[in-house]
Amino acid sequence: MNTHAAPPPPPPEPHEMRTDNSAGPGSVVGIQASVVHNANVYQISATDPPEKKYRTGVRYLEDGVPRKAEELFSEAMADGLDTAEVRFHWALSMFSARSDRDLTKDERARLTTAAERFVAHEDDEEYGPALGAVRELIIHRLDPSAEGIELAEKRILALPGALRERSLRHLDKVLSAATKDNVWANTKKQALLERHSGSRGHRVWAYFEADPAGPRARPAQLPHIAPGERARIAAGTLLCALTVGYLGWLTLSSAAPVAIVAYALALAAAWVTARNAFEWRYRVKRLRWEEQRRRASAANGGSDGRGFAAGVTRSFEFYFSKYRPRDHEKDWWLAETAGLRTYLRDEIVEIYRESHVSLANVVWLIRYHAIDVQKQWRAGTIDDHKVRFQIADRTKILCVLGLTILLLTVGCVIQNALQAQPAGAAVATFLAVAGGLYTARKWHRVASGRRHYIDDLYDEGRRREGRENEFRRWTQRLKDARPSEEEMETWLRSDTTILIADALEHFRISWRDVISYAVLRVPTPSASRAQERNGPLRYNSYALRLFLITEDGVREVSKVLNFETGAFNSEERNTFRFDAVSSVNVVKGADGRQNLRLTLTNGPTRDILVTKGQDLELAADDLRNPERPDTDADVEPDNPLDTSLDTTGFAPTLRILEGIAADGKNWIARGNY
Template sequence: MTPPTSPLPNVNATDSHIGMIASEIHDSTVYFVLPDAPPEKKYRVGVAYLRDGVPSRARELIDQARALGHDSAEVRFHWMLAMLSKRSYRDLTVDERELLISTSRASEAFAADDWTRSLGTVHDLLSCLGDTGSDPEDALRQLAELPQPQRDQIVRHLDLVLTGSLKDRFWAGIRRNAAETRSSMNRENRVWAYFEVPPSKPRTRKPEPSQVTRRDRVRALLGELVAALGAGYLAKTLLVAARPLPIAAYLLAAIAAYYAIQSGFHWRYQVQRLAVKERQFRKRVESGSPGGFARNVSDSFDHYFHRYAPDKVHRGTWLAETAGVRAALRNEIVDVYRDQRVTVDNVKWLIRYCIRDVRAKWRNDTLFEHRKRYRASAKTKTICVLSTTTFAGMATYVAAAALDSDLLFTLVAALLFMVGTATSVPAWSFIVSERRREIEDTGDYWDVQNARQQEYERWSRKLADTMPSEAEMENWLNADKTIVLDEALKHYRLAWRDVLTHAFLQTPAENSRRARVTGGPYRYSNYDIRLFLITLDGVREVTTGLDFEHIKLVYLERTNFRFDAVSSVHVVTPTELSCNLALTLMNGEPRDIHVSSYVPADNLANGVEGSVVEMSLDAAGFAHTLHILEGIAAEGKHWIERDPYLTKPTNSLHEELSSTS
């Protein structure tokens, strides 16, 4: 374990809470069960809750299944485990103990199989606890001979029941299994996915629709009509005069006009598009309010542009050359997601993808591809200049020839042609450019959107394939707690026969991330694991910080206190949906241990308030820990005498207690 690097947080204000970095809810059907579901379905979901560390909910569902007639040795076995999981025998009421015994005895009515044997083994183990003078050897032998799945379930769920000398017999195996389980199933590379925020679907800024109006079309058509009238009259005049050279010049002027207009439109479009793209990449990042979505997106872009800087490139050069692209991408993401209930964590996958795409284009020298795409070629420029010059010369010659035949009407026709051309050419240039821009932008939009959709699907598949199941998360956490328990026993040089009982209380650490599946309890990226070891000498409290994702025990604090040192224990509820445990010692400050809290957004998302808190408290081991501490606070050392299943006879225990008083 890593030695302490900082003091443990001691929250004294009853309305305080542990800060959470993120809180996510993953869609899942594991725990989905309708009120009118068949009993088999309720039983299966109940077993899932038991497996995943929520025995109270498991008891409720298995009870419902049994009440509807679904009964067998297997069902009763799991019901008994749900009754005993995360509870000591002392935690059970008298009615619950009698119900356990009667349920296990009824196993004789079922056909002999592994489940019947397992049910009988649980009955024999409970009988040993109820009769302190009985020999547990036969029950332990039965436990050892059970198939591994049933044996492992009994050892796990009866952890607080099989204590004292009973646990000495198989503690080495439990410890060895925990050490193997902690790093199994590629845990260190998978836990992060459980706390990862679900990605928002990809969005791309849609292209602007064509800006062409009806007025633009009318202007172009009227101008074209006027120019055609003027050109037509000039053609008529030349044909009437029947002069070959002016007629040939007219035809050559028409051909030159066609190429001049075509190349001119293209050249103008290229220049305008290049200017638009350059302005787009010169946009500055708009500052957002601190903590707002826009500011968080800006911070993420800055972070990932530094992180994904190409190798062997000066970071300053990379950042300077991509500043405009970074601003454009940042502004796009802020704009397209601004109207959604989206946080920056939902779009970080897209930010990372965009930056990786920028890096790839930067390496391939295609980042500013628009400069090549919209650079007018020398051929286009040459054709435009030559055709325009040719048209001007031929048009002048044609006009002069026409003036010789009809001065007045030729002047009117020439004026109409010039006015119509000056009106229609810019209008048609705008219409054609807008049509071309819209087609290009739409194609670019779908190219980008499809690429982002593919990345979204890839990332979603990775999360789904990587994210651990609830059973894996629970098994890893149990293994971590077992290691904490083993380290504490070694430190205090205690054997299990020296431990009367123990309790775990797992609480969220400061600034931890949290997540849960629909219908399940919260799980955290960092825990404060509190272990209470109850011995004849008093209470030994061990607090360990667990970095669950990286499998590290990050700090450790130990506290010892006598039974009579506990002044009071009570539950503090700053809000209806949060819970703190206040522990006061005779010679110390009150300690407010944060156990659970609730985020109102979860209520909006799922409509289940209290049940989530209850499940989280159940998973944390809150009820058992509270029961022990309340008993010690109320009765001190003599609280132990009421324990019905100590490994020592009550009279010898009383003598030992008296001798230590």
């Protein structure tokens, strides 16, 4: 059992609650979320100045990608930036995460040649002493002299704090066992301090969250008016006005006071009736539409398949299930909100269905609506549309009263007009009634569409405002919580140090007993993954495998690391002799998957997953923040396979196991391990 794991942090606020290593919305068996942060930390092009190449190389070195760092340092020196600082970091990148045995003949020759040139830079006040110490170490490691190595390592231990720590960290595999034993207590103590520093348990989750797509809302649609409709409405209105005017002229010509008053009352009653009847009918239809929208079935939003729309559907079901009201069953809540989910789902699919927007970029919005609907339900405002479009008693009374007065007064006006001009009044009455009904229907359709548009504009504004507020809150939350690459690498390096410390303690050995070692850091099958653009892939769950090589054989320890909390579990230990290793080979799949196959003479063949094809596909696709423009076309993405293998510790592990499989214990006698 691991005794160094800190207690798990308290649960985050509801908006950020996560389910570790479980199948979330849209997930399939295998590695889960794929996130690429579009930061500029690792972006470099051939035309960049050497200073930028050097700074980017330092970033790669400190973040666990030394081979890429060495490449950039070499380019910077070739471009004219040849200083003690650059050469010092170049030397560290050559030795970082590998031993003498891992160096090729060409690399050894380059180191020997470079060491001779270091002398010219050793007068540098800041980096000169460090460069001199590394020069001596190179000379005596490649042409071993116990006394010379000891003096070189003493010079390294005498360096100022930051340079000393950096040198010890990157020269770890070429330092003598005696020196490592001397500094091991401090190394372990530092790892324990750094392992949970910076509120790790409350922040790592943010690294695996995608950058949110900007807030959008489906725009309200202007009502469609068919071609010629306006002309027909104008013609009907004109006809109605002429006929009503003609009846008014007949009424005035008759000089009958009662008929004149009735005509005036009829006009007023017609206005009041039309206004309130429209309001009544519109509210009834709008309320019916709102109810239908909320009660519609969610069956049409299929969740089968792997497309964006299917993923959005599954995400809505997942988050509405997760953030349902207390004391209510999942099935009841999903049925209760089926129509509303379908409406929101269709809107999000419509406004975000673009090639550069992935499901991960809109999960924040889906989660927001799931929580918002639950809050509305608890506050009793989920049906506030019933209050908003409720028909007032005043509207009903005015409509009925106006219609009653209209019918009574119109009868009086028509009777008076027929007495004055029977034929003309009859024709005018017929045209007024027919034209009025026709025009009223046309006007109602146009006015209703316009009113619907105004109400939709109001709803759009409310949705947009809520989403913008949540976007600002969530973006700031991610900005405050998301760890830097340096922090992520520091935590992982500290976890690895504690893994080694536990193994040394368990097997009761010291560094003086360890001839060589290798650590393989690979993701678990259910791990979420993320990376800065062109940076190393990082996971929220690792399978760490340590190989300690001693005179007595190989000690192997494997543990599963929950990277978000720093807790170890599922520990396995194995010990086998040198002659027990029958063969070691790498099995490569067509999709980029790589397995390290270890065969023991007294046991079954073991396949150790190193990289998955999905990992390489993710890095090659280089998903970007959908709200940012593409980067400069001159910026070339790194080879994802090289970067991935560099950070797993695959190369040194393979060389050690291949050497043991080929030579057995004689591998030790050959030296250069």
